[in-house]
Amino acid sequence: MERYDEFSDFVATRWPRLVRSAVLLGCSPAEAEDVVQTALELCLRKWSLVRGADDRDAYVHRVLINTFTSSRRRRWVGERPTAVLPEEHGPDRADEVDLADAVLRALRTLTTEQRAVVVLRYYAHLSEKQTAEALGVAPGTVKSRLSRALRVLAGDPDLVELRGAP
Amino acid sequence: MTHPDRPDRPLLPGDVHDEDHLRRLLATAADTTPVGPPPVATMLRHHRVRRRSRLLVAAAVVVAGAGVGLATSVPFGGDPGPGAGTAAATDMTEESAAEEFAAEDYDALSEDAVRQGADEDAAADSSEDAEVPTSMSGRGGVMPLGGWTSARLEASLAGAWSVGSAPQPASTNGGQEYSFGGGRYELQDDVSTPTAATLYFGDGGTVTAWTGCEAGAGTWSVADGTVSIELTRGVPLCDDGTGLLALLAEDLRSVRVVVADDGTRTLLDEDGRLLAVLRRP
Numbered sequence: 001m002e003r004y005d006e007f008s009d010f011v012a013t014r015w016p017r018l019v020r021s022a023v024l025l026g027c028s029p030a031e032a033e034d035v036v037q038t039a040l041e042l043c044l045r046k047w048s049l050v051r052g053a054d055d056r057d058a059y060v061h062r063v064l065i066n067t068f069t070s071s072r073r074r075r076w077v078g079e080r081p082t083a084v085l086p087e088e089h090g091p092d093r094a095d096e097v098d099l100a101d102a103v104l105r106a107l108r109t110l111t112t113e114q115r116a117v118v119v120l121r122y123y124a125h126l127s128e129k130q131t132a133e134a135l136g137v138a139p140g141t142v143k144s145r146l147s148r149a150l151r152v153l154a155g156d157p158d159l160v161e162l163r164g165a166p
Numbered sequence: 167m168t169h170p171d172r173p174d175r176p177l178l179p180g181d182v183h184d185e186d187h188l189r190r191l192l193a194t195a196a197d198t199t200p201v202g203p204p205p206v207a208t209m210l211r212h213h214r215v216r217r218r219s220r221l222l223v224a225a226a227v228v229v230a231g232a233g234v235g236l237a238t239s240v241p242f243g244g245d246p247g248p249g250a251g252t253a254a255a256t257d258m259t260e261e262s263a264a265e266e267f268a269a270e271d272y273d274a275l276s277e278d279a280v281r282q283g284a285d286e287d288a289a290a291d292s293s294e295d296a297e298v299p300t301s302m303s304g305r306g307g308v309m310p311l312g313g314w315t316s317a318r319l320e321a322s323l324a325g326a327w328s329v330g331s332a333p334q335p336a337s338t339n340g341g342q343e344y345s346f347g348g349g350r351y352e353l354q355d356d357v358s359t360p361t362a363a364t365l366y367f368g369d370g371g372t373v374t375a376w377t378g379c380e381a382g383a384g385t386w387s388v389a390d391g392t393v394s395i396e397l398t399r400g401v402p403l404c405d406d407g408t409g410l411l412a413l414l415a416e417d418l419r420s421v422r423v424v425v426a427d428d429g430t431r432t433l434l435d436e437d438g439r440l441l442a443v444l445r446r447p
Contacts, residue, residue: 008206015204020196029199037205044213096198103195122185123192153188 003047010056011040017124018064024107024119025068039067054133061124061134065116072112102158109156114149117142 015036022032042063043050053059107115113135120131121142132139153159 004210008210011204011206011209016201019201020199023199024192024196029201032199033202037209041209041212044209096194099191100195100198103191118188119192122189123196125189150188159191 003051006051007040007044007047010050010060014057014060018060021061021119021124022064022068024104024123025065025115026108026112027068027071031071035068035071036064038071039064042067055130057124058126058130058133061120061126061130062136065120065134069112106153106156106159110149110152114145114152117145118149118153121146 018036018039019029019032022035023029027035039060043060050056050059107118110118116135117131120126120134121128126134128139128142132142135142
């Protein structure tokens with residue numbers, strides 16, 4: 001039972017960040033939860049490998065990236081249309097939503113590889129080495145992708161507008 | 167405004183290139199996504215069902231080679247019925263049979279198992295350890311698979327068994343206990359009574375070979391989520407006089423076989439949970 005306890009503890013602490021990483025990678029919120037759940041179930045099946053990994057977070061992010069990529073290769077059937085939308089009430093978060101919209105649109109201008117590097121480095125807080133391990137590429141590749149991604153983001157009109165006129 | 171890994175090196179102008187600024191932007195954007203609690207219980211249940219289904223499916227696929235009188239339609243090639251097992255066994259490799267069976271049977275059985283066993287599953291979670299038998303002597307009836315709450319596996323093997331590998335010291339239940347992992351293990355009858363079963367594990371828990379069985383060697387059926395297997399005494403199971411019961415479980419690297427005084431074989435996984443019971447009539 002130790003394996004399941006360990007897995008449960010791991011999921012409890014990583015779930016929110018993994019789901020939000022998936023959102024930044026390009027998933028809708030619901031799809032992000034599905035993708036992360038699928039990734040974590042894969043991890044559970046090979047938990048000994050996760051446990052034995054030099055860097056657990058990098059390993060799990062690698063599984064997440066692979067699961068996300070796989071989900072993009074096939075028709076997504078995880079969503080079910082519904083005739084009744086759930087009611088949502090809450091405080092006005094227009095500014096945050098505007099910011100999120102701008103950031104997500106800016107991220108979508110990046111290639112999948114560039115987006116993954118940005119998310120892992122700047123949201124998941126993985127080091128350059130961890131990012132390279134998670135993506136299965138050389139650290140130099142991480143640097144070059146990051147550099148190109150930052151150049152693209154620098155010229156993104158949404159982000160320029162967000163930070164105001166110079 | 168510096169390179170993320172070279173603070174001494176200016177990068178490009180613009181706030182977006184500031185590492186901390188970009189982190190804040192991403193964090194703020196991400197935080198607008200509401201995230202519910204992690205579905206840990208669901209993930210664990212999926213995991214258990216998948217493990218048990220693979221075990222059950224593989225066992226059923228192999229024993230289907232001896233199948234006569236199927237109670238329900240099981241996709242194993244050809245029409246089910248007397249003699250169907252042999253024809254199917256010669257036409258399909260063990261992998262293709264397992265894959266075909268798994269793909270269709272998993273949908274049929276697992277959904278049913280999940281739906282019917284939702285409540286039982288919760289109970290099983292708390293009592294899995296308690297289900298592990300401490301003594302098999304005199305224990306009868308059909309025992310449930312550990313995590314597969316709505317399916318049962320029973321195999322009745324007629325005839326006396328002898329063990330093909332060196333026995334280990336007797337376990338505390340008075341029977342004999344054999345441990346193995348990733349290799350081959352045989353429960354093989356003597357030549358004069360050609361009823362036997364072989365548990366075969368390939369490398370890493372993958373079944374790498376199996377053999378079919380002669381028609382009329384026994385029966386197996388699936389009804390109400392119960393798989394019942396009965397092999398007939400005195401009928402050759404295979405050309406070489408041995409039958410093969412293969413258990414396939416992707417994560418199953420080690421299985422304990424506990425042999426009770428009455429000949430019942432109890433299969434336990436590496437965590438000591440009950441997988442299946444092979445019981446002689």
